Amino acid sequence: MSGILMRASNVTAVYAAATGQDVPAVDNVTVEVPEGKILGLAGESGCGKTTLGNALAMIANPPLYVVAGKMEIDDHEIDLSTLARNSNEVHRGYRGATVSLLPQGAMNAISPTLRIRDLVVDVMRAHDRNTTKADALDRATDRLKMLEMPVRVLDQYAHQLSGGMKQRMVTVISTLLNPALLIADEPTSALDVSSQKALIEMLLAMVEKRIMRGVIFITHDLPVLSMVTDRLAIMYAGKIVEAGPTEELVNNARHPYTSALLSSVLDPTEETRTKHVLGIPGSPPNLGNPPTGCRFHPRCAFAMPECSLKEPQFLHERDHSVACWWANDHAFETVPMEVNEA
Amino acid sequence: MRDSTDSGVPVLAASHVTKQFRVAGGHLTAVDDVSVEFHAGKVLAVVGESGSGKSTLARMLLRLMPVTSGTITYQGKDVTHIRGGELRSYWRDVQAVFQDPFASFNQFFTIGHTLRRGMRAEKLEGDTLDALIETCLGYVGLKPGDAVHKYPHQLSGGQRQRVMIARALMMNPKVLLADEATSMLDASLRVSALNVMQDLRDNLGLTVLFITHDIGQACYFADEVVVMEHGLIVERGTTDEVIFTPKHDYTKRLLSDVPDLKGSLKVRKD
Numbered sequence: 001m002s003g004i005l006m007r008a009s010n011v012t013a014v015y016a017a018a019t020g021q022d023v024p025a026v027d028n029v030t031v032e033v034p035e036g037k038i039l040g041l042a043g044e045s046g047c048g049k050t051t052l053g054n055a056l057a058m059i060a061n062p063p064l065y066v067v068a069g070k071m072e073i074d075d076h077e078i079d080l081s082t083l084a085r086n087s088n089e090v091h092r093g094y095r096g097a098t099v100s101l102l103p104q105g106a107m108n109a110i111s112p113t114l115r116i117r118d119l120v121v122d123v124m125r126a127h128d129r130n131t132t133k134a135d136a137l138d139r140a141t142d143r144l145k146m147l148e149m150p151v152r153v154l155d156q157y158a159h160q161l162s163g164g165m166k167q168r169m170v171t172v173i174s175t176l177l178n179p180a181l182l183i184a185d186e187p188t189s190a191l192d193v194s195s196q197k198a199l200i201e202m203l204l205a206m207v208e209k210r211i212m213r214g215v216i217f218i219t220h221d222l223p224v225l226s227m228v229t230d231r232l233a234i235m236y237a238g239k240i241v242e243a244g245p246t247e248e249l250v251n252n253a254r255h256p257y258t259s260a261l262l263s264s265v266l267d268p269t270e271e272t273r274t275k276h277v278l279g280i281p282g283s284p285p286n287l288g289n290p291p292t293g294c295r296f297h298p299r300c301a302f303a304m305p306e307c308s309l310k311e312p313q314f315l316h317e318r319d320h321s322v323a324c325w326w327a328n329d330h331a332f333e334t335v336p337m338e339v340n341e342a
Numbered sequence: 343m344r345d346s347t348d349s350g351v352p353v354l355a356a357s358h359v360t361k362q363f364r365v366a367g368g369h370l371t372a373v374d375d376v377s378v379e380f381h382a383g384k385v386l387a388v389v390g391e392s393g394s395g396k397s398t399l400a401r402m403l404l405r406l407m408p409v410t411s412g413t414i415t416y417q418g419k420d421v422t423h424i425r426g427g428e429l430r431s432y433w434r435d436v437q438a439v440f441q442d443p444f445a446s447f448n449q450f451f452t453i454g455h456t457l458r459r460g461m462r463a464e465k466l467e468g469d470t471l472d473a474l475i476e477t478c479l480g481y482v483g484l485k486p487g488d489a490v491h492k493y494p495h496q497l498s499g500g501q502r503q504r505v506m507i508a509r510a511l512m513m514n515p516k517v518l519l520a521d522e523a524t525s526m527l528d529a530s531l532r533v534s535a536l537n538v539m540q541d542l543r544d545n546l547g548l549t550v551l552f553i554t555h556d557i558g559q560a561c562y563f564a565d566e567v568v569v570m571e572h573g574l575i576v577e578r579g580t581t582d583e584v585i586f587t588p589k590h591d592y593t594k595r596l597l598s599d600v601p602d603l604k605g606s607l608k609v610r611k612d
Contacts, residue, residue: 043528044531045499045500164392192391192555193555193556193557193600193601194596194599195391196599197599220529221529222529223558223600223601223602224601226601226604250603250604261529264529265558266529266533266556266559266561266562267558267561267600267602267603268557268558268585269602272558272561273561273581273582273585277537277562278537279533279534280530283498283500284498
């Protein structure tokens with residue numbers, strides 16, 4: 001684990017459907033976060049990003065069940081399966097303190113009848129009942145000063161804060177216990193561009209100041225990820241299909257799905273003004289009955305006969321991994337972006 | 343670059359429109375003396391940060407919210423205070439699609455039921471109604487079999503938003519107001535929804551008011567852009583003018599804050 005903060009191996013999480021069938025939303029996924037780095041997790045809606053985040057944060061609740069997977073973090077090995085969690089109280093200590101989750105819409109979870117400082121005290125006491133109010137507020141005050149944020153926010157109610165400030169406050173509060181890993185699920189999606197930038201700058205400062213030692217940043221917004229992350233993992237239909245350093249992956253996409261996602265990004269540039277992007281044809285598959293072979297093959301412009309027959313294994317090229325038959329046949333070649341445009 | 347010139351009479355216009363909300367200790371001016379015109383077959387994007395007054399302006403144009411002062415005209419006629427049958431007729435012509443498509447459906451009814459229910463006032467039924475549903479779903483790239491017998495939760499986010507656009511088109515509107523209609527969608531679905539609206543503009547001559555905080559989307563398919571800050575219009579012009587040669591400091595700041603795919607990498611490395 002030298003240089004690796006967290007490695008989660010072979011994580012499989014299923015939703016128990018009313019029909020009695022288990023739908024695997026995350027299927028045998030392995031992911032790692034290097035020490036002091038930010039990993040971006042991207043993909044279309046419904047690809048399993050949030051489910052993977054919940055599994056790693058050990059908050060899977062029915063109908064979601066983690067059926068397999070282990071996580072190595074801070075020299076500990078944790079069995080992520082829901083069954084193990086229920087029989088092993090060790091997870092309670094890890095949640096929030098070792099791995100902290102900033103869920104989607106977290107900023108809307110601040111009680112409208114409490115001041116921010118009351119939330120700070122509640123969070124600190126949930127982990128250590130002996131924490132005094134003064135200790136909790138001192139820590140929050142120091143943290144806000146460290147991040148050059150206004151301390152007066154502690155005395156305010158949620159409705160007195162802008163959306164951007166609320167999101168920054170829940171981020172600060174969720175990391176007061178100095179977790180090793182922060183999992184931030186769509187933290188910027190509800191924010192406008194200025195608030196997004198402020199949050200991203202704060203997250204980068206937090207990693208630099210070692211408030212947390214690694215971050216998994218989940219979003220479908222690739223420009224945000226290119227700004228904030230060191231590495232990217234692209235998910236499709238419950239599986240990771242490509243992973244690598246952010247710059248390498250953005251400039252040299254090896255999987256047709258990554259290429260199609262990148263083509264769909266609309267930057268305010270002259271190129272965007274003249275191009276006509278096609279988007280990815282079709283819809284993501286039904287995970288209860290996914291396509292055989294490569295799960296992306298029914299929507300892929302580069303699909304070959306073997307794609308529907310056999311699941312591609314990961315091909316490792318330097319620091320860049322890709323699971324694709326086309327990439328297997330075209331070593332180190334970037335997927336041509338032109339197929340995604342009219 | 344796309345041609346953005348248009349010499350026609352505006353389909354919809356707001357003239358010196360102001361909206362004030364009463365708050366503790368006084369008034370909050372959400373929209374301040376705004377004048378804006380929408381020309382037939384054009385896409386006008388209104389961009390700005392949260393709280394800049396974009397959605398309030400849209401709600402006043404839709405007549406969902408009364409103006410504090412100012413006038414709204416539709417096809418040259420003052421519609422600021424119309425009521426009853428006149429207002430219902432206006433709502434047929436000016437349709438809206440909102441941010442959260444899930445919130446726009448009743449989860450206990452099928453999509454088909456929702457689409458048919460909306461047409462009850464038009465006294466359309468049977469084969470005529472089914473044919474209309476098929477045509478409008480066709481505009482957004484769906485077949486009746488894809489959606490009509492399904493419940494909202496059985497559709498993807500992109501499909502739900504496309505059904506909402508189809509529902510709006512069933513009234514054969516002249517103007518479509520899309521208030522952050524694509525902001526909950528991922529990049530691929532977003533492009534699909536924008537392409538649908540672009541096709542409707544090109545093929546049906548639909549006028550679109552597109553409200554967004556994402557300047558990249560405005561750049562992709564708007565003909566003109568209006569920039570709002572604190573309830574005021576601070577800059578307006580063709581998309582090329584506003585995005586590539588912005589004059590107002592606020593527009594410049596907004597553009598500099600947009601994370602772009604390759605530019606961000608450079609910033610990070612430096």
